[in-house]
Amino acid sequence: MNENNEIPSAPHDGRLPEPSEKCDTCAGRATCEKWREDFPTEWAADNYVTRREFTKFLVLTSGATVLGNGYFVLKNALAASRPQPARPLQVAVAGEMKVGDVKLFRYPTEEDPAMLIRLAEDRYVAYRQRCTHLSCPVHFNAAETRLDCPCHNGAFDAATGRVLAGPPPRPLPKIAVMVADGHVYATGLVPQSGEGAAEGNQA
Amino acid sequence: MNTRSRTEGRDQRTAWWQRRSQAVGVILFFVIVVFLIQLYLIDIAVEEHLAEQHALALPTFLASGFCFLLNLGFLRYLRDLDREKGK
Numbered sequence: 001m002n003e004n005n006e007i008p009s010a011p012h013d014g015r016l017p018e019p020s021e022k023c024d025t026c027a028g029r030a031t032c033e034k035w036r037e038d039f040p041t042e043w044a045a046d047n048y049v050t051r052r053e054f055t056k057f058l059v060l061t062s063g064a065t066v067l068g069n070g071y072f073v074l075k076n077a078l079a080a081s082r083p084q085p086a087r088p089l090q091v092a093v094a095g096e097m098k099v100g101d102v103k104l105f106r107y108p109t110e111e112d113p114a115m116l117i118r119l120a121e122d123r124y125v126a127y128r129q130r131c132t133h134l135s136c137p138v139h140f141n142a143a144e145t146r147l148d149c150p151c152h153n154g155a156f157d158a159a160t161g162r163v164l165a166g167p168p169p170r171p172l173p174k175i176a177v178m179v180a181d182g183h184v185y186a187t188g189l190v191p192q193s194g195e196g197a198a199e200g201n202q203a
Numbered sequence: 204m205n206t207r208s209r210t211e212g213r214d215q216r217t218a219w220w221q222r223r224s225q226a227v228g229v230i231l232f233f234v235i236v237v238f239l240i241q242l243y244l245i246d247i248a249v250e251e252h253l254a255e256q257h258a259l260a261l262p263t264f265l266a267s268g269f270c271f272l273l274n275l276g277f278l279r280y281l282r283d284l285d286r287e288k289g290k
Contacts, residue, residue, distance in 0.1 A: 051231050055281060058234050059274045065241040066271045069264040072248050076257045135253040169254065 086188040091116050091126070094182045100142040104129065107175055107186045113137065114175055116184060117158060119145070124184055126175035127161055133168040147172060223284060230277050237270045237277075244270070 086108040097103060097118045107114040113129040117140055127147065129137050136151035146164055147156040154166030161172040174190040248263040 051227050052281060052285075055227075055231050055234050055278060058231075058238050059271075059278045062234075062238050062241055062271045062274045065238075065245050066264070066267045068245050069248050069260070069267040072252050072260040073264045075252075076260050080257075130255070132254055134250065135255070 086186075088178075088188075089186045090183050091177075091186050092184045094179055094184055102140045105186070108189065114186070115140065116177065116186070119159060124177045124179065125159065125161075126177045126186055127156075128173040128175065128189075131168055132163075132170040132172060133166070138172065226284060227281065230281055234274050234277050237273050241267050241270045 089105070089107055091105050091107075092103050097116075099118050099120060101118050103116045105114050105116060106112055107126075107128075114126055115129045115138075116124060116126045118124055127138075131138050131149040131151065131154055133149065133152060133154055136149050138147040138149045138154075138156065140146075140158060141148045141155075145158045147158055147161075149155070149166065149168065152167050154168040155164040156162065156168070156172045157164055161174050163169075163171060171192060173192070176187045176190050178185045178187050244263045244267045248260055251257070251259045251263075
């Protein structure tokens, strides 16, 4: 490279070119450069995209978008064909949590984060930890007894799971809790209409 | 007389190229509009998926597929224009 950041020029046949015998690719330039003959495309032309090429690219991307939509359809169909039965799961020992404590667990499958909250001495509630807006994890706010979603400032009532604020469209899915033999068990997902029946009391 | 007919022929060719150029621009505009609709559809599908709702997955897929076919039709029209150029 020379001081002008140009590749050193070399005459095609090994001798210095006369101004009158420059090749076509070097026409209009001070020196005749061999590499221009090997790579005759200018930078400006190389980066030039025609409207036709851009249209083809958009149509290709349009096809990729359809595949993206198809992925969700396929995933839903596969999930529907393999329903996961909710089995009882031991979540905690009754005495290990203080009032206002939270314990995280996964229910009904390993891909479903959930949280158990001790609201009072004899009252446990459990919810799925995903916000019903865009699946952000919700956190227990003990001071206000509510579940906050930090993504879009959504809030749920910790006692019932109903929406208090923000964009979530539905209550937080509730998990039925049972206390037996000194242990707290998650026993299944509560249908949205059956709120209030999921609170676990000390047996 | 001969010069006049040559000039008319050149004017006709120029007008044809201008119309063709406009057609390519209009096709590109429609493709962009349809593509933006598809982006909106996939945005809906993603939001539904994250909210663990499945009601709109199939309708958005079908609508997006229709948009893709529409885009393919536009691309085919463009290809036909190119072939016309070659004749």
